[in-house]
Amino acid sequence: MLGSFSSEWVKLRRRAVLLWGLGGGLLFTVLITVFTIERAVKTIVPGEHSHGFRITVAQLSQADGLVHGFVDASTLIGIVALCLFAGATASEYSQRTLSNLLVRQPRRSELLTGKYLALALFIGVAVVLAIVVASAFAFALAPGKGVDTSAWTSSTGLNDLGQSLLHVYLACLGYGILGTALAVILRSPGVAIALGVAWVIPAEAIITAIWSNGDRWLPGQLLSALAHGGTSDASYSHSLVLLVIYAAVAAAGTLALFARRDV
Amino acid sequence: MTTSTTPSDAVSPAVVTHGLSKRYGERLAVDGLEMELPRGVVSGFVGPNGAGKTTTIRMLLGLVAPSSGSATVLGQSTRNPAAYLARVGALVESPAFYPTLSGRRNLQVLSRLGRLDEQRIDEVLAQAELTDRAGDLVRSYSLGMRQRLGVAAALLPEPELVILDEPANGLDPAGIREMRTLLRGLSDRGVTVFVSSHQLSEIEAICDHLVMIHQGRAVFQGEVNDLLTAQHSDLVAIPEHAGDLAKLAALCNDQGKPARVDGDTVRVQAPGDWAAELNRQSMAAGITLRGLQSTRASLEEAFFAVTEGEQQ
Numbered sequence: 119m120l121g122s123f124s125s126e127w128v129k130l131r132r133r134a135v136l137l138w139g140l141g142g143g144l145l146f147t148v149l150i151t152v153f154t155i156e157r158a159v160k161t162i163v164p165g166e167h168s169h170g171f172r173i174t175v176a177q178l179s180q181a182d183g184l185v186h187g188f189v190d191a192s193t194l195i196g197i198v199a200l201c202l203f204a205g206a207t208a209s210e211y212s213q214r215t216l217s218n219l220l221v222r223q224p225r226r227s228e229l230l231t232g233k234y235l236a237l238a239l240f241i242g243v244a245v246v247l248a249i250v251v252a253s254a255f256a257f258a259l260a261p262g263k264g265v266d267t268s269a270w271t272s273s274t275g276l277n278d279l280g281q282s283l284l285h286v287y288l289a290c291l292g293y294g295i296l297g298t299a300l301a302v303i304l305r306s307p308g309v310a311i312a313l314g315v316a317w318v319i320p321a322e323a324i325i326t327a328i329w330s331n332g333d334r335w336l337p338g339q340l341l342s343a344l345a346h347g348g349t350s351d352a353s354y355s356h357s358l359v360l361l362v363i364y365a366a367v368a369a370a371g372t373l374a375l376f377a378r379r380d381v
Numbered sequence: 382m383t384t385s386t387t388p389s390d391a392v393s394p395a396v397v398t399h400g401l402s403k404r405y406g407e408r409l410a411v412d413g414l415e416m417e418l419p420r421g422v423v424s425g426f427v428g429p430n431g432a433g434k435t436t437t438i439r440m441l442l443g444l445v446a447p448s449s450g451s452a453t454v455l456g457q458s459t460r461n462p463a464a465y466l467a468r469v470g471a472l473v474e475s476p477a478f479y480p481t482l483s484g485r486r487n488l489q490v491l492s493r494l495g496r497l498d499e500q501r502i503d504e505v506l507a508q509a510e511l512t513d514r515a516g517d518l519v520r521s522y523s524l525g526m527r528q529r530l531g532v533a534a535a536l537l538p539e540p541e542l543v544i545l546d547e548p549a550n551g552l553d554p555a556g557i558r559e560m561r562t563l564l565r566g567l568s569d570r571g572v573t574v575f576v577s578s579h580q581l582s583e584i585e586a587i588c589d590h591l592v593m594i595h596q597g598r599a600v601f602q603g604e605v606n607d608l609l610t611a612q613h614s615d616l617v618a619i620p621e622h623a624g625d626l627a628k629l630a631a632l633c634n635d636q637g638k639p640a641r642v643d644g645d646t647v648r649v650q651a652p653g654d655w656a657a658e659l660n661r662q663s664m665a666a667g668i669t670l671r672g673l674q675s676t677r678a679s680l681e682e683a684f685f686a687v688t689e690g691e692q693q
Contacts, residue, residue, distance in 0.1 A: 120496075122494055125489075128486055128489050132482060133481075213477055213479065217444055220444055221466055222466070224443050224463045224466050229494075381439070381444040381445070
């Protein structure tokens with residue numbers, strides 16, 4: 119497994135992977151952080167047309183104010199993770215490189231697990247990089263909007279920062295399992311990514327609009343709830359338990375298919 | 382990856398298959414293949430496209446599960462490829478690499494995966510004559526260079542057995558000659574080489590042993606020389622005077638040796654040792670020969686003779 123992990127890192131150092139894998143999440147996080155702070159208002163007047171979500175300066179000045187943009191960007195960071203895992207795994211089929219890999223590492227479960235762990239570490243670096251850079255932007259922009267940042271560096275603020283980082287990272291690992299499963303099933307990066315993104319964003323939104331309990335059961339909704347540390351529809355513990363079950367089933371099925379299918 | 386070589390491994394054939402079959406739906410790609418490859422020689426695996434060569438190689442490498450039958454590689458069952466693949470190098474079908482990684486990085490991917498010594502990378506790049514281009518992205522490589530990188534990848538683990546599927550594809554004549562030298566060099570060092578090709582002249586030039594496959598079944602296996610000498614050979618006789626061509630052909634036909642005029646020669650289907658008799662009879666008939674030679678059947682002719690016989 120160590121060989122597979124180490125081998126995957128050679129591929130992850132490609133310029134395009136660094137650009138999209140690290141830069142994608144970073145870009146979304148910074149944009150949403152900047153957008154959140156710039157649109158902060160003193161008070162929200164009831165009935166005022168708000169053109170989307172708005173937050174007050176007072177809310178931003180609280181301990182968790184620093185991570186608002188980061189958490190709101192979590193679905194987009196998750197989509198980047200899904201694309202990364204699906205692309206890296208399915209391209210081994212589409213580029214026909216999988217045969218070479220399996221000759222050097224015939225223990226297929228070790229090959230796939232090592233690859234997943236390498237990608238998991240990579241996306242962890244991407245998440246940390248995103249929060250660090252977005253935080254720098256937040257600290258730079260906050261005084262201009264009258265946001266008091268002193269609570270952000272309090273112990274509560276740092277605790278919120280750490281928890282948000284963990285929640286978003288766990289959600290990314292979930293998106294990664296979804297991407298890997300789709301890649302092994304479909305064996306085409308384009309199809310796996312398209313289907314994954316289509317499921318997580320429009321398909322689940324439509325299903326949730328029809329089925330009111332969808333928020334509590336659909337994987338994309340649960341991943342979003344997990345990243346937010348729980349929502350009014352799905353608590354953190356409910357989301358985590360269900361996602362662990364979903365992930366275990368998906369991982370077992372993916373490993374079984376990967377191990378048994380002819381290459 | 383850890384493997385061990387038991388004493389029985391070392392003396393057993395490099396590859397043995399028993400009734401090895403692979404079915405894809407209605408199509409039987411490999412049909413009860415019986416094959417045995419000796420160690421330390423270059424064995425050719427020939428057959429037309431679609432004969433089942435690549436499927437067989439994939440089964441030997443554990444990439445494809447057989448539908449029935451069994452196989453051993455270096456004394457180990459193909460049911461457990463981890464037991465022998467550390468001692469095997471392979472190039473399967475056309476070489477596939479990461480186009481946006483350099484040749485060296487591509488080998489690093491495989492080297493790390495197999496927990497191999499990364500110092501081997503420079504050695505195999507030199508063997509494949511790719512040192513100068515090792516830092517270039519693979520997408521800038523010609524097909525021949527990719528083929529050579531594939532061979533370099535196969536040599537990474539210092540293998541006991543090298544399995545190469547169509548290694549000469551895309552190579553220019555100089556590249557083909559280098560490949561021939563490389564494979565012979567491996568064999569001289571005791572490495573068993575199993576090389577598939579549909580280019581029969583190439584196989585004839587480099588192989589000691591041969592497995593001929595047709596419609597998924599082995600139709601011949603053994604020494605290349607045994608196959609070629611078992612085929613009809615031709616005697617080519619050149620009379621001094623062109624006017625004797627028809628007379629000479631008729632003389633041979635009368636002796637039960639089919640002969641035909643071919644340009645300024647007469648080609649006679651007869652074994653090489655009939656040359657002396659032909660010379661005597663020509664002299665007796667007043668025909669002076671200015672040339673007489675025996676030509677052996679080529680592998681291509683032998684292949685068609687064997688496969689046509691198989692179909693009948």
